Amino acid sequence: MAKTLPSVDVVTVGVGWTGGIVAAECAKAGLKVVGLERGQKRGTEDYLNVHDEYRYAIRYDLMQNLSKETVSFRNDRNMKALPMRQLGSFLLGEGLGGSGTHWNGMTYRFLPYDFQIKTLTDKRYGPNKLGPDYLIQDWGLTYDQLEPYFDKFEKTAGISGDDKNKFSGKRSNPYPTPPMKKTPMLAQFEKAAANLKLTPYMVPSANVSEVYKNPDGETINACQYCGFCERFGCEYGAKSSAEITVVPTALKTGNFDLRFNSNVVEILKQGNKATGVRYIDTVSGEEFIQPANAVVLTSYVFNNAKLLMVSDIGERYDPTTGKGTLGRNYCYQILPGAAGFFEEQYNTFMGAGSLGMCIDDYNGDNFDHSDLDFIHGGNIALTQTGTRPIGSNPTPPDTPTWGPEFKKQSIYYYTRSFGIGAQGASMPHKQNYLSLDPTYKDAYGLPLMQLTYNFTGQDRALHKYISARAADIMKEMGAKTIVPNAEITDYNIVPYQTTHNTGGTVMSLTPEQGVVNNYLQHWDVDNLFAVSAGNFAHNSGYNPTGTLGALAYRCAEGVIKYSQSGGSLV
Amino acid sequence: MSSDKNNVSRRDFLKTTGIAAGTLVGGGLIGGLVGYNIHGKGTSTLEHGGHETTNEATGSPKAKMFFRNERDFSILSKATERIFPEDDLGPGAIGLDVPYFIDHQLAGNYGSNSKEYMQGPFDVGAPTQGYQSRLTRAEIFRQGIQKMEDEAQKRYKKSFNDIDGKQMDEILTAFQKGDIEMVGVTSAFFFALLRAATLEGAYSDPMYGGNRNMDGWRMKGFPGHQMAYITQIEDAKFQKIEPNPLGNH
Numbered sequence: 143m144a145k146t147l148p149s150v151d152v153v154t155v156g157v158g159w160t161g162g163i164v165a166a167e168c169a170k171a172g173l174k175v176v177g178l179e180r181g182q183k184r185g186t187e188d189y190l191n192v193h194d195e196y197r198y199a200i201r202y203d204l205m206q207n208l209s210k211e212t213v214s215f216r217n218d219r220n221m222k223a224l225p226m227r228q229l230g231s232f233l234l235g236e237g238l239g240g241s242g243t244h245w246n247g248m249t250y251r252f253l254p255y256d257f258q259i260k261t262l263t264d265k266r267y268g269p270n271k272l273g274p275d276y277l278i279q280d281w282g283l284t285y286d287q288l289e290p291y292f293d294k295f296e297k298t299a300g301i302s303g304d305d306k307n308k309f310s311g312k313r314s315n316p317y318p319t320p321p322m323k324k325t326p327m328l329a330q331f332e333k334a335a336a337n338l339k340l341t342p343y344m345v346p347s348a349n350v351s352e353v354y355k356n357p358d359g360e361t362i363n364a365c366q367y368c369g370f371c372e373r374f375g376c377e378y379g380a381k382s383s384a385e386i387t388v389v390p391t392a393l394k395t396g397n398f399d400l401r402f403n404s405n406v407v408e409i410l411k412q413g414n415k416a417t418g419v420r421y422i423d424t425v426s427g428e429e430f431i432q433p434a435n436a437v438v439l440t441s442y443v444f445n446n447a448k449l450l451m452v453s454d455i456g457e458r459y460d461p462t463t464g465k466g467t468l469g470r471n472y473c474y475q476i477l478p479g480a481a482g483f484f485e486e487q488y489n490t491f492m493g494a495g496s497l498g499m500c501i502d503d504y505n506g507d508n509f510d511h512s513d514l515d516f517i518h519g520g521n522i523a524l525t526q527t528g529t530r531p532i533g534s535n536p537t538p539p540d541t542p543t544w545g546p547e548f549k550k551q552s553i554y555y556y557t558r559s560f561g562i563g564a565q566g567a568s569m570p571h572k573q574n575y576l577s578l579d580p581t582y583k584d585a586y587g588l589p590l591m592q593l594t595y596n597f598t599g600q601d602r603a604l605h606k607y608i609s610a611r612a613a614d615i616m617k618e619m620g621a622k623t624i625v626p627n628a629e630i631t632d633y634n635i636v637p638y639q640t641t642h643n644t645g646g647t648v649m650s651l652t653p654e655q656g657v658v659n660n661y662l663q664h665w666d667v668d669n670l671f672a673v674s675a676g677n678f679a680h681n682s683g684y685n686p687t688g689t690l691g692a693l694a695y696r697c698a699e700g701v702i703k704y705s706q707s708g709g710s711l712v
Numbered sequence: 713m714s715s716d717k718n719n720v721s722r723r724d725f726l727k728t729t730g731i732a733a734g735t736l737v738g739g740g741l742i743g744g745l746v747g748y749n750i751h752g753k754g755t756s757t758l759e760h761g762g763h764e765t766t767n768e769a770t771g772s773p774k775a776k777m778f779f780r781n782e783r784d785f786s787i788l789s790k791a792t793e794r795i796f797p798e799d800d801l802g803p804g805a806i807g808l809d810v811p812y813f814i815d816h817q818l819a820g821n822y823g824s825n826s827k828e829y830m831q832g833p834f835d836v837g838a839p840t841q842g843y844q845s846r847l848t849r850a851e852i853f854r855q856g857i858q859k860m861e862d863e864a865q866k867r868y869k870k871s872f873n874d875i876d877g878k879q880m881d882e883i884l885t886a887f888q889k890g891d892i893e894m895v896g897v898t899s900a901f902f903f904a905l906l907r908a909a910t911l912e913g914a915y916s917d918p919m920y921g922g923n924r925n926m927d928g929w930r931m932k933g934f935p936g937h938q939m940a941y942i943t944q945i946e947d948a949k950f951q952k953i954e955p956n957p958l959g960n961h
Contacts, residue, residue, distance in 0.1 A: 190961070191958055191961060193936075193937040193938075193958060193961075194916075194917055194937075194958055195915070195916065195917075196912060196916035196917060196920060200912060200916075201821075201822065201827075202827070207827050208827060208828055208829045209825075209826060209827055209828060209829060209830065211829075212829040215840075215841055216838075216841070217838065217840055221838060221841075222835060222837070224835055224837040224841045224844055225829045225831070225844075226829070226841075226842065227828050227829045227830070227842065227843045227844065228825075228827075228828045228829075228842070228843050230842060323942075323945050323946050324946070325945055325946055326946070326947075326948045364942075365942075366939065366940035366941070366942050367940065367941045367942050367945040368938065368939065368940055368941060369941065486950075487933075487950035488950070489941070489944065489945070489947070489950060489951050491933070491934050491935060492941035492944065492945050492951075493941075493945075530915075530934070531914075531915035531928065531929060531932045531934045532911055532912050532915045532916060535911065543888075543907070544794070544795040544796070544884075544888075544907055544910075545794065545795065545797065545881070546797050546799055548795075549796055549797060549799060549801070549804075550799065550801065553801060553931055553932050553933075556932050556933060556934070557933050557950065581833065582831065583831070632840050633840065634839070634840040634842075635840060635841060635842055636839075636840070636842040636843075
């Protein structure tokens with residue numbers, strides 16, 4: 143029998159960026175908050191030996207243990223979904239800070255176009271640009287409405303940037319810290335882009351460029367460019383994450399009770415109110431009920447959607463009828479780009495997760511799509527994240543994959559090659575969605591989240607076009623050999639691509655179009671909130687965390703408002 | 713033995729660096745020297761961890777945790793050497809102790825798939841769905857190595873250990889193409905695992921038993937664990953930095 147604990151004002155499910163932000167804001171406002179984290183406590187002191195490519199980047203020490211829980215996957219409804227048995231395409235987080243611990247720290251704001259994509263696309267290209275199989279929709283909030291929350295997140299995280307992007311939405315303030323250092327590789331990209339009449343700017347970075355004290359009084363240290371960001375925690379406390387910013391802020395108030403090894407398995411409900419959550423202590427095996435006046439789902443995309451589905455809250459999407467919103471609009475990202483092989487040697491092993499220069503000239507609707515068979519585009523960047531020897535074995539085309547020639551070429555080009563990559567936007571399609579798997583279960587007996595996904599015609603066209611643009615820049619940079627990324631075919635869950643999964647619990651203007659309103663409050667259950675990149679109605683051509691951080695601040699405001707007034711906030 | 717040649721280069725290394733065995737205290741070289749002593753058949757009293765060995769020597773990673781016989785370990789060693797051979801740049805997989813690295817990994821969490829979802833039902837699925845075997849990596853390696861031996865016997869009536877390099881490459885290529893019949897897994901998957909594990913052993917921190925003397929890193933120009941590059945990051949000149957292992961942290 144589950145043991146029922148004393149009720150609190152707010153319970154959050156997961157304590158990463160979103161759970162940390164909601165906890166900090168609510169606790170500062172005087173609400174009693176419980177944060178349930180299924181993983182363990184961790185912080186800067188635990189990253190002392192983090193410069194270990196094998197342990198962290200190859201064997202995924204900071205990531206979700208798939209023996210307990212994973213997702214199942216199929217390309218389309220005619221296939222049998224099978225479990226993702228080992229990590230590959232995306233790296234799910236676990237533990238305090240979630241996937242925001244092992245991120246690179248690139249912190250963009252989505253474009254004004256993104257938030258009104260349906261209206262603006264129809265206006266410029268007519269109503270049938272993409273055809274009826276694509277479910278693009280406005281988000282229910284404009285860029286201007288979200289701007290103060292973007293500003294707040296950037297200040298909390300101390301983002302470093304240069305304000306030179308002419309395509310950016312209006313900013314109320316400059317970046318809180320100056321841009322990162324410009325390395326020779328970056329300067330070469332900048333020059334090439336400028337020669338091509340493009341608009342290069344420094345990647346906005348949560349690898350903070352100087353020691354910074356945020357408005358909550360938390361200190362973030364200066365980045366040392368050690369080359370270990372992605373898949374690693376920061377041993378310097380120089381990469382913004384929940385565990386060095388919002389979590390300590392929440393704890394200082396005395397109103398935040400943070401519980402580890404607490405895996406939530408159900409949202410409890412009576413009538414149209416959530417009453418709390420049921421969770422399992424993963425160490426003792428005991429079951430607890432945590433009653434709360436407001437329940438906030440703050441875990442990753444897949445788990446937020448899954449908890450709603452297993453708790454039978456909301457109508458699940460049915461691709462046959464098109465009815466239901468829960469699980470709809472699942473999107474990923476498309477990765478166009480070009481590799482370049484040079485004669486000169488670069489210090490490729492130095493770097494930082496967000497050290498880079500980029501352009502938005504081919505992102506959003508910043509270029510004319512009239513004669514193109516796709517919409518949107520992608521941010522094209524050269525990043526110097528610090529390549530490591532196991533993961534980086536670049537060879538020119540036609541080199542064998544093993545043996546003497548492989549060894550020679552991969553060693554030679556380790557410091558003589560790099561890629562220009564883009565994050566291509568992903569548009570929702572009727573046949574791409576999340577549901578519950580009928581066969582496979584997690585360690586707690588719940589169905590796995592099932593992912594039905596494939597690349598679409600829009601994706602293929604976008605990929606081809608943007609790869610060619612990346613190759614143009616690479617050519618201007620003087621590469622000896624240029625290899626544009628091969629055209630994409632079917633989505634494959636095996637190779638790592640990006641952890642920018644979105645959709646499934648979409649934010650919307652009306653209950654017919656999504657799961658939550660623009661306070662991230664559930665349309666059907668007004669004391670239930672769900673915030674994650676699952677709220678994105680499509681995925682833009684950027685890293686998601688900046689926009690996600692903004693939505694988390696918006697959500698926190700909603701929870702506080704709800705605690706005062708009750709009812710629907712819109 | 714194929715490792716004899718490597719011992720010569722180790723001796724040369726000791727000569728050229730002016731370091732005599734037995735006089736070293738502390739630092740990242742200890743592991744490398746101990747490895748040398750144990751590896752050198754009949755050249756050292758430290759062989760098989762003799763009683764007079766130092767603590768460092770008895771703690772040497774050069775013992776087998778997973779493999780049970782020399783034949784299999786030797787097949788693994790030779791296969792990894794074909795994938796990552798010794799050349800004028802420096803040692804190959806054997807010289808870097810990659811086979812020991814793989815042996816240790818197979819004996820641990822990697823070999824038992826402790827962080828993978830291993831619940832049934834098992835189904836072959838589409839290539840886009842990835843790894844769907846009921847076998848652990850340890851089981852796949854055991855079977856794969858036996859199949860390499862079987863294939864050598866079938867094709868050349870000899871042990872894999874006794875065929876020449878070109879013949880080994882032919883067999884490895886057949887595995888890579890998925891042409892060899894295996895149970896519960898494709899030979900292409902086994903080959904991909906073997907290739908990946910070889911590179912992991914060549915380039916991971918030496919504490920895992922491979923990348924001996926950090927020569928994998930040295931060949932590639934990767935400086936291993938460095939605290940910071942903040943003073944060099946803007947420098948246009950390529951920086952040659954002597955690698956540093958985590959053990960020096």
